[in-house]
Each structure stands twice: as structure tokens, then as C-alpha cells.
Amino acid sequence: MPLKAFVGHVRFLARQGLGLLWVPQVISLVRGEYTCPNLLGLPDLVRQYVSPSVRLLTPVLDARRGKRQLDRGYLSWGLQFAALPRVLRAWQKACVVQRSWEEEQGRGHPAGSALTILLLGPGYLVDDAYLNGNLQRKLQELGVAVVRADLPDAVTVPACRYLTKRPYWTTTRRALGALEHFRRTVDGVISIAPFGCGAEAMQGVLVNQRLRGANLPYLELYVDEHSSPVGLHTRLEAFCDLLERKKSG
Amino acid sequence: MGSVSTNFVLLDGQGGGSAVLWKKYLRTQGAPLAVLKTGLRLMSESGNWQICGVGATGSGRELAGVVLGADLVKNEITAHAAAALSVDGSVSTILEIGGQDSKLIILRDGVVVDFAMNTVCAAGTGSFLDQQAHRLGISIEEFGALALRSKNPVRIAGRCTVFAESDMVHKQQMGVDIADIAAGLCAAMVRNFLSGLAKGRELLPLIFFQGGVAANAGMRRFFSEALQQPLYVPEHHEVMGAIGAALLAKEAVGGGTRRTRFLGLDKILHSQVTTQVFECGRCPNCCEISEVWRDGAFLASWGARCGRQGRADQSG
Numbered sequence: 001m002p003l004k005a006f007v008g009h010v011r012f013l014a015r016q017g018l019g020l021l022w023v024p025q026v027i028s029l030v031r032g033e034y035t036c037p038n039l040l041g042l043p044d045l046v047r048q049y050v051s052p053s054v055r056l057l058t059p060v061l062d063a064r065r066g067k068r069q070l071d072r073g074y075l076s077w078g079l080q081f082a083a084l085p086r087v088l089r090a091w092q093k094a095c096v097v098q099r100s101w102e103e104e105q106g107r108g109h110p111a112g113s114a115l116t117i118l119l120l121g122p123g124y125l126v127d128d129a130y131l132n133g134n135l136q137r138k139l140q141e142l143g144v145a146v147v148r149a150d151l152p153d154a155v156t157v158p159a160c161r162y163l164t165k166r167p168y169w170t171t172t173r174r175a176l177g178a179l180e181h182f183r184r185t186v187d188g189v190i191s192i193a194p195f196g197c198g199a200e201a202m203q204g205v206l207v208n209q210r211l212r213g214a215n216l217p218y219l220e221l222y223v224d225e226h227s228s229p230v231g232l233h234t235r236l237e238a239f240c241d242l243l244e245r246k247k248s249g
Numbered sequence: 250m251g252s253v254s255t256n257f258v259l260l261d262g263q264g265g266g267s268a269v270l271w272k273k274y275l276r277t278q279g280a281p282l283a284v285l286k287t288g289l290r291l292m293s294e295s296g297n298w299q300i301c302g303v304g305a306t307g308s309g310r311e312l313a314g315v316v317l318g319a320d321l322v323k324n325e326i327t328a329h330a331a332a333a334l335s336v337d338g339s340v341s342t343i344l345e346i347g348g349q350d351s352k353l354i355i356l357r358d359g360v361v362v363d364f365a366m367n368t369v370c371a372a373g374t375g376s377f378l379d380q381q382a383h384r385l386g387i388s389i390e391e392f393g394a395l396a397l398r399s400k401n402p403v404r405i406a407g408r409c410t411v412f413a414e415s416d417m418v419h420k421q422q423m424g425v426d427i428a429d430i431a432a433g434l435c436a437a438m439v440r441n442f443l444s445g446l447a448k449g450r451e452l453l454p455l456i457f458f459q460g461g462v463a464a465n466a467g468m469r470r471f472f473s474e475a476l477q478q479p480l481y482v483p484e485h486h487e488v489m490g491a492i493g494a495a496l497l498a499k500e501a502v503g504g505g506t507r508r509t510r511f512l513g514l515d516k517i518l519h520s521q522v523t524t525q526v527f528e529c530g531r532c533p534n535c536c537e538i539s540e541v542w543r544d545g546a547f548l549a550s551w552g553a554r555c556g557r558q559g560r561a562d563q564s565g
Contacts (some may be wrong), residue, residue: 012533019547085493093429122435129554130534130554134554137556205380208448212449214338217362217363218363226539227536228552229536230308230311231308231350233324234308234324234325234326234350234366235324235326237323237324237327238324238325238327238361239364240329241323241324241361242362242364244359245360245361246360247360
């Protein structure tokens with residue numbers, strides 16, 4: 001389903017007379033981990049759907065042999081547009097922004113009296129109101145504050161140490177790490193995943209196991225091609241009712 | 250207002266009790282507005298009632314809420330829990346199978362602490378039993394009794410109802426007795442429910458089984474066999490959601506101290522409510538918007554991801 005949406009966006013753009021399309025092949029962002037197989041194949045998939053006149057820019061981002069190799073991927077992508085000095089300047093700027101963002105995320109969330117929920121799930125679902133049935137807006141209407149699971153790897157990698165084996169999918173490891181980081185400060189956990197997604201299914205099970213007996217309510221949501229969010233909203237409303245009743249004792 | 254049935258209950262507004270004065274179970278049959286009117290007409294014919302508060306629940310709760318002028322619109326999980334708790338405060342587990350949802354609600358000390366619902370598809374729910382009974386040429390009311398007669402329930406693939414159906418057809422063509430197929434299907438649905446929803450959750454007694462499917466004796470038998478515990482099926486199991494909504498509505502109107510927003514039987518029965526669904530073309534999201542109109546006047550709309558209301562906004 002997310003791939004369909006992706007291809008839909010690509011075709012929409014292609015119809016607008018687009019000449020160059022950036023679809024990176026993200027193989028691995030952290031040593032020893034992979035991204036989801038569907039992301040790996042994205043450039044090849046897109047190629048089938050756009051006319052040959054559209055130029056595809058598909059830099060390979062691969063950290064399997066370490067961060068150096070990953071950085072080389074970024075740089076060689078830049079070199080297609082500019083000379084090395086300019087690329088390096090841009091790269092340094094990007095690193096500064098990334099670092100300050102990571103510091104900000106690590107600081108945690110403002111504590112308040114309102115109910116807070118940790119939202120786990122891939123960015124392409126969490127941030128796409130179309131695919132996720134307007135999840136964040138609905139939670140806002142229900143008076144719930146959302147804590148995002150965006151945490152730097154420096155926090156989430158050590159947080160996953162309790163597991164006998166580190167998950168090799170980066171999204172899963174980040175979600176589990178965020179769960180460890182936030183579980184004592186939130187009132188509940190929601191995970192959202194596309195129906196039939198392998199990586200997210202693993203995540204659901206691992207989160208479930210971790211929270212068993214932890215007295216922290218957990219809701220697993222799956223989305224597919226339903227254009228009516230009624231089913232999703234029923235679950236969200238019931239979950240928020242549960243949290244409220246629990247908090248008020 | 251559910252996918253398969255629309256249920257009406259009248260609760261005694263006086264006192265703290267939850268005595269059911271009148272109830273009606275009607276089939277929605279894809280015509281929620283018509284069935285809403287039918288139910289209200291039957292209610293008005295059954296006695297001269299004074300309505301102090303109205304609650305709506307189920308997948309059609311928003312629509313019903315707008316048409317009736319409900320004091321409370323609540324999701325069916327909370328409603329079912331409220332109803333079960335009013336019957337017995339010590340309930341710890343609720344199994345509920347309705348038309349397109351199956352739910353498992355876990356309570357501790359009278360508070361909902363966890364729940365699970367079927368995921369994106371409606372496999373293993375009441376509407377599937379309905380369909381299969383129809384295909385076998387038996388009424389859904391006889392289905393449970395038929396399943397109980399079985400001596401050798403056959404194994405039916407229960408993961409997906411489309412798989413289940415082809416498996417059932419194969420068994421049927423091998424000459425397996427219909428009672429054994431019916432029982433096999435019940436067993437498969439119980440397996441499906443427990444593996445999909447229970448997932449290691451602790452199902453402690455007292456266990457309630459409610460929703461339309463609780464009427465099915467076959468389902469009751471296989472559930473209590475699988476759980477190795479007796480189940481309690483409440484007297485008004487088929488309308489528990491409605492009872493819960495009514496109880497919560499009673500709370501919402503302060504036990505009758507606040508004025509209800511109910512529009513009145515006359516107004517509802519003598520007005521024409523229409524709905525219209527269209528695809529909005531304002532942005533590439535192409536949201537499916539449904540609008541409700543009463544006698545030509547706009548009431549409400551749903552489905553716009555941007556939160557826009559009504560057609561008037563459309564042009565603007």
C-alpha cells in the first residue's frame with residue numbers, strides 16, 4: 001500500500017513534465033542493519049512506471065561497511081551537481097543541522113498534565129495524513145499529546161541492549177529504542193503499520209512482549225487501502241477512553 | 250447502529266438501575282436511515298415513552314447521532330464494557346463478535362485495561378457466518394443448533410474467510426455432513442479469534458460473550474471448550490452495545506437533570522433525511538465526502554481530511 005502511494009506520487013509528478021527524479025537506493029543507514037526490502041528496490045520499481053525520458057538519480061546509500069562508505073554515497077551524489085569544494089561545504093552544513101536536530105530530539109518532551117502517547121511507526125505513515133487516516137489530527141482532537149519516536153541512533157542503539165539479538169531492520173530498532181527511552185514518561189503506546197509489512201509485524205510482537213505486565217496500554221493499528229478511517233477512529237477513541245479512565249483512577 | 254444490525258433499547262431513566270424496558274433488533278441491510286425510522290416507529294407504537302437522553306454507538310454512530318440528536322456518541326468498545334459492567338462488576342474478559350468487528354476487551358477491577366480488535370479485514374465476524382449460512386441454505390438462527398448436532402467437526406481453514414469458503418466448498422463436495430461443516434466453521438472462527446486477538450493476553454474469569462454472534466450455540470460451545478471455562482452470555486447479549494450507549498447517555502444528561510438534545514419522534518419520523526457521497530476535487534487528496542441533509546437543509550458531513558464541512562465550503 002505505501003508503495004502504491006509512492007508510485008502514485010511519482011506518476012503524478014511525471015505527468016507534470018518532470019525531467020529529473022531523485023530516488024535514493026537506501027540499503028543501510030547504520031552498520032549491521034538494513035532498511036526494508038521494499039525501500040531497497042525503490043529505484044528499480046520506479047523505473048517501470050516513468051517514461052525513459054525522465055532521468056532518475058539513484059544514489060546508493062550503504063553503511064554496511066561503515067559510516068565512511070555511507071558518507072561517500074552522499075558525496076558522490078553531490079558531485080553529480082557541483083565540484084568537490086562546494087559539495088563538501090554543503091555536506092558540512094547538513095551535518096551541523098543533523099546534529100542540532102538530534103540533540104533536540106534527545107532532550108525528551110515537555111511534561112504536562114495531558115495524556116501523552118508514544119507514536120511508533122515508519123515516517124511515511126506517521127507523517128502522511130492521507131495514508132494514516134488523519135491519525136495525528138484525530139489524536140489532537142481527542143486531547144492527546146503525541147511523542148514522536150524520532151531519536152538519534154546514539155540513544156536508540158544502546159537502549160536495545162536488553163534484546164538477545166539486535167534487530168537488523170533500522171526502523172524496528174529505532175522504534176524499540178524509543179520505547180525504552182520513553183516508556184516511563186508516557187501514558188500509552190500506539191504503533192501504526194501497513195498491513196502485511198514484515199518489519200513492522202516483528203516490531204509489533206517485540207513491543208508487545210516488552211510491555212507485557214508493564215501496565216502500559218498498547219494499541220496496534222494496521223492500515224490498508226480503506227478510504228474511510230472509521231475503523232481506525234473507533235480504535236483510537238476507545239484507546240483514549242481507556243487511558244483517561246486509567247489516569248483518573 | 251452496526252453493519253449487520255441496528256438495535257434499539259429503552260432504559261429506565263429513573264434511579265441508578267439499567268432495567269431494559271423495550272428492545273428491538275433490526276437488520277440494517279445496507280439502509281441505515283430507513284431502519285432507524287422503522288425502529289423509532291416500532292418504539293413509538295410500543296408505548297408512550299418520554300425520552301430523556303439518547304446515545305449512539307456502532308460503526309454508524311456518527312450518522313445516527315446526527316439524525317437523532319444524540320446526547321452522546323461513543324465507540325462500541327467503551328459501550329460494550331459499560332453494559333457488561335452494569336450486569337456484573339466483576340467481569341474481567343469480554344468477547345464480542347458483531348457484524349464486521351470482533352473485539353476482546355480486558356478489564357481489571359471494573360476498568361478497561363486493554364482491548365484488541367480484528368485488523369483491517371472483517372474475516373471471522375458475524376457477517377461471514379451470515380453469508381455462509383445463506384450459502385448453505387440455512388437460516389443463521391438455525392446455524393448454531395445445527396453445529397451442536399455435529400459429532401465430527403471437520404477442519405476448516407480459518408485464517409481468511411475467502412480461504413475458509415473454498416475449504417468448505419471442497420468438504421461439502423466430498424459429501425461431508427452440513428452439521429459437521431457448520432461446527433468446523435465455528436471452531437475455525439474461535440481459533441481465528443483467539444490467535445488473532447488474544448495473543449498471549451490473560452483471559453481471566455468472569456468471561457462475557459456478547460454481540461449478535463453470542464446467540465450462536467455452536468460458537469458458545471467451541472469458545473468454552475477452547476478456553477476450558479464456562480462463558481456467561483448476558484440476557485440482552487445482542488443489544489449490549491446499545492445498552493452501553495444508553496447508560497453512558499444517561500450519565501451525559503446527568504441522569505435526566507439536563508435537557509436532552511433529542512429531536513423528538515415527530516420531527517424524525519416526518520422529515521426526509523438524505524445522504525450524498527461524492528469525491529471532493531479541491532485537492533489531489535480526492536477525499537470521499539459524505540453529507541447528510543434533512544428536508545433540504547445541510548446537517549453534517551464527514552470524510553474531508555482537511556476538516557472542511559459541507560458543500561457550501563466546496564466552492565469557496
